[in-house]
Amino acid sequence: MSLRTFKGGVHPFEGKELSKDLPILEVLPKGELVFPMSQHLGAPAKPCVKAGDKVLVGQRIAEPGGFISACICSSVSGTVKSVGPRLAPNGAMVESIVVENDGEYAMAPGVGEKRDYTRMSKEEIRQAVKDGGVVGMGGAGFPTHVKITPKDDSKIEFVIANCSECEPYLTSDYRVMMEDPEGVINGMKVVLSLFPNAKGIIAIEDNKPDAIKLMEEKTSGEDRISVHSMQTKYPQGSERQLIYVCTERKLNSSMLPADVGCIVDNTDTLRAIYMAVCKSTPLFHRVVTVTGEAVAKPRNLDVRTGTLYSELLEYCGGLKSQPEKFISGGPMMGIALVSLDVPVTKISSALLCLEKDDISANPSTHCIRCGRCVEACPSRLVPQMMYEYAIRGDLDRFAAINGMECFECGACTYGCPAKLRLTQAFKQARAAVGAARRKAAAEKAAAEKAAKEAAAAKEGGAKA
Secondary structure, eight states, X not given: OOOOOOSSOBOOOOOGGGTTTSOOEEOOOOSOEEEESOSSSSSOOEEOOOTTOEEOBTOEEEEOOSSSOOOEEOSSOEEEEEEEEEEXXXXXXXXXXXXXXXXXXXXXXXXXXXXXXXXXXHHHHHHHHHHTTOBOTTTTOOBHHHHTOOSOGGGOOEEEEEOOOOSTTOOHHHHHHHHOHHHHHHHXXXXXXXXXXXXXXXXXXXXXXXXXXXXHHHTTTOSSEEEEEEOOOBTTTSHHHHHHHHHOOOOOTTOOGGGGTEEEEEHHHHHHHHHHHHSOOOSOEEEEEEESTTBSSOEEEEEETTOBHHHHHHHTTOBSSOOSEEEESOTTTOEEOSOSXXXXXXXXXXXXXXXXXXXXXXXXXXXOOOOHHHHHOTTOOOHHHHHHHHHHTOHHHHHHTTGGGOOOOOHHHHHOTTOOOHHHHHHHHHHHHHHHXXXXXXXXXXXXXXXXXXXXXXXXXXXX
């Protein structure tokens, strides 16, 4: 029987053999730790420590900056050196807390205490996830306590563990499944306890048969959890494609998974939920794949947040050849790094060191109208037309042909024989449309407020 899949998508070189069979190695940072306040979607966190303060492992050093935000906890014990702008993996200068590691790793009070989630209320579980600073660790960084708090718990029918790991070269989720399947499954159980009508689905691509077999064995006695094997194809890990393959329900950019009765969490996110709820341990470390043909010894490292990427490369024996590009994340949706002196954050999945940069090595030509971008697009868009409008700055037409439905997976760019920078153009156009919409909404709100104030003043004058 053929496996369910979605329309479109591509099959890039996987590169997973470089690191998938090597066990996770726990490493400790050597130098200072840098904690950016923006390592999640939403409002940046707000520092609650200052230079000179002593901190402990697991201690909160930054509070959520809004409803959609997350706290940040220290991954080491030591002294706060400074609070100010530092370079982040996305190339921006971000407000950050710098901590000098004392090498003692003294734990904050309460960290590590065991709790029985079955004796906790829903509110207590969600608060534990919030206090743990848990966010989506697959790359998006959406605050998890918000995700698991939909309007109506009874409307959630599926909790999906996104174990696809479709991004080339990345194997961190695979190693987590192989080495700590109980952590992932227990995290799923915690989330399921919030939604009485939901079933759990552990969704894994079929290029990981041993992980599928292991998860099936570990969940064999679970009535509410099943393992779903999916056809290997990029971008299987995107929420829209994952939800469709698992439930046949369709999602667009104006909707949240909860709108179609689903909650989706990444492999390592589920384990972080388990740690936060059942072991009172906030999110201050994660597994990062260090890989690529230029790395001397590719492998997966259990890394404390705040550790510099340059240190990760040292743990892997440095470089065996000079790479043309360093990427934070995978080759399809990762971000090119301008420096390795940037910190690992909650959403850092990989350090990829590529010997060859196919994009810069192949200059763009003219579109030949071959239609390969249309065939590759998992959102069933027309990238050729979107590109023309994007490079002309015609944002109205870009939006009119559903350009905002693009989630920048890069499948069209991968398949383009003309090597057009399609995804880059769409990213810029979507950002411009979003900014214009926010400006228009703010202006409308200001006008409505002014009109109300004028009407109130006029009514007050009439009464006088």
